[in-house]
Amino acid sequence: MQGFEMLLYGTGEAGGNPLYDPGAKKWVTGGKGFSDALGFLKTVYSEKLGPDISDALDPNVGTTVYSEWLPQGKLAIALDGSWLGQNWLKTGGKPWPEWSKTLGQAPMPTQNGQAPGKVSMSGGWTWAITAKSKNPDLAWKFIEQLQTKDNAVTWDIVDAQIAVRKDVAQDPKYTSSMPGITFFTGLVKYTHYRPTTPVYPQVSTAIGEAMEAATTGDASPEKAAKSYDDQLKSIADGATVAAGGQG
Amino acid sequence: MATATKVAAAPTETPARPGPRRGRPLRWLPLAPATVMLLLFLGGPIAYCVYIAFTNMQLTGASSTDFVGLDNFQRAFGDDDFRNAVVLTLVFTLLSSLVGQNTLGLALAALMQRASRPVRTLTGSIVIAAWVVPEIVAGFLLYAFFRREGTLNALLDWLGLPSQNWLYTLPILAVSFANVWRGTAFSMLVYSAALSEIPKEITEAAEVDGAGGLGRFWHITLPMIRRSIGTNLMLNTLQTLSVFGLIWAMTRGGPGNRSQTLPVFMYDQAFNKSLIGYGTAVALLLLLVGRCSRWCTCG
Incomplete structure (x- = not known):
């Protein structure tokens, strides 16, 4: 199951940190947004607005979504990402080149429509030079070469990346490279990034467990949020802060 | 007969004792590459695995690895x-x-x-x-x-x-x-x-x-x-x-x-x-x- 963190970052005020406070380097517990986001998921599944929970928990559900449900018109809304279209290329897992005539895109709204109105989550990557590099200057030149405008445009197109540079994002070659790309590029300014700390993989699993408990009805959203908080305290080794305590 | 056996036994016994001792390292020699390989590629990973089990090593890289006992x-x-x-x-x-x-x-x-x-x-x-x-x-x-x-x-x-x-x-x-x-x-x-x-x-x-x-x-x-x-x-x-x-x-x-x-x-x-x-x-x-x-x- 995924998509929880997008819901979570859509709660609370603009600029808030509902998951992790990077300034204080502490994980946030007891947030109202957290149990609200779980409540949203519970509503989706308990009121049968989404697929059957046993299908949603199937390890191969992601494949089913793009190869069967969406092309066969069995699913109306997929909370997914820019990468979904890659599966429908002629060389993709399920060729469906006319998908963009059937499907449109809409941004996820914030919980109550509060500013900035939209929410998105992004992954990310970076070119880096290791501190132990024997030739950092050459490595730097290499990165410079990779990141000339033309090269960055080519790279973003061939790897189906969403541009984060304004000059690349405006390049006609980039904006016409695949359907929906201008839409997704427009979301970059609203997007959030996951915390990059060594314990994040464990936090992510704890979130997954809370989601499963809330959606299968094993626990109420509040109870699932509480047990997430308990887990978080042991994962983060005490580096947590109560939601009310942050600015 | 008795003396004959005594005499006969004596020369066979004396070289027999140091024989295997001197021969042992030599006999082991052809097996040495195999033994080294086994120790390196079979024993090594097992020993390393046991070592890791007693540390707090993480694959995320950032934190240091400490010995944490049990x-x-x-x-x-x-x-x-x-x-x-x-x-x-x-x-x-x-x-x-x-x-x-x-x-x-x-x-x-x-x-x-x-x-x-x-x-x-x-x-x-x-x-x-x-x-x-x-x-x-x-x-x-x-x-x-x-x-x-x-x-x-x-x-x-x-x-x-x-x-x-x-x-x-x-x-x-x-x-x-x-x-x-x-x-x-x-x-x-x-x-x-x-x-x-x-x-x-x-x-x-x-x-x-x-x-x-x-x-x-x-x-x-x-x-x-x-x-x-x-x-x-x-x-x-x-x-x-x-x-x-x-x-x-x-x-x-x-x-x-x-x-x-x-x-x-x-x-x-x-x-x-x-x-x-x-x-x-x-x-x-x-x-x-x-x-x-x-x-x-x-x-």
Whole structure:
């Protein structure tokens, strides 16, 4: 199951940190947004607005979504990402080149429509030079070469990346490279990034467990949020802060 | 004569004593490369694995690695998920290895002994085909069999019986069945070989004495193949304890952790949560469970 963190970052005020406070380097517990986001998921599944929970928990559900449900018109809304279209290329897992005539895109709204109105989550990557590099200057030149405008445009197109540079994002070659790309590029300014700390993989699993408990009805959203908080305290080794305590 | 033996014995004894001592390192020399290779590539990783189990090493790279003593093992015994995995592993092993593969394999082998040649060839090749396909292929085949739109539900629908998502409602049973499907051939082969070793005269003698089919099986067949049963049980149990790909392909240990056996739990800790130290400690504990089950089945 995924998509929880997008819901979570859509709660609370603009600029808030509902998951992790990077300034204080502490994980946030007891947030109202957290149990609200779980409540949203519970509503989706308990009121049968989404697929059957046993299908949603199937390890191969992601494949089913793009190869069967969406092309066969069995699913109306997929909370997914820019990468979904890659599966429908002629060389993709399920060729469906006319998908963009059937499907449109809409941004996820914030919980109550509060500013900035939209929410998105992004992954990310970076070119880096290791501190132990024997030739950092050459490595730097290499990165410079990779990141000339033309090269960055080519790279973003061939790897189906969403541009984060304004000059690349405006390049006609980039904006016409695949359907929906201008839409997704427009979301970059609203997007959030996951915390990059060594314990994040464990936090992510704890979130997954809370989601499963809330959606299968094993626990109420509040109870699932509480047990997430308990887990978080042991994962983060005490580096947590109560939601009310942050600015 | 007495002096002759004394004299004769003396010269043979004196060079004999230092002989092997001087010869030993030389005799070991041809084995040296093999020994070094074994120590390096077999012993090395094992030693490193044991070392990691006592550290808090993480795969996320950022933090330093410290020696933490028995912390990982203490953590495992206090971890509900670990206990859940141990129970599921025992259920999985009991159901699929002891009850399933072993009994079914013996039954198949016994039936095949009496079957005509074409039936024997056909059954044998079908059962062995399940064993020959790679684990991940078998995993996806059985995933397709058990899933909601799968073959099993299609069959049940056709018979007018209620269908369900087996991988969601009874995940541990589904993966146990998958392991039976895949592993029975091995037991069947072992038992076919064992059964064909039983001399005809003994069975015939029992028949003359008035033993029925069940009596012959209980008093003749089972005692005569008991060594094969022991070996087979041991191999089966060890294989089943380490089954990973099959479960990973079918359920990924889910839903929740309801089919998370120890190997899946170990992988989840070590590679999903990046706690390689803890995961390795669990691997060592799994080794211990395997060792115990070996004692149980082989005495």
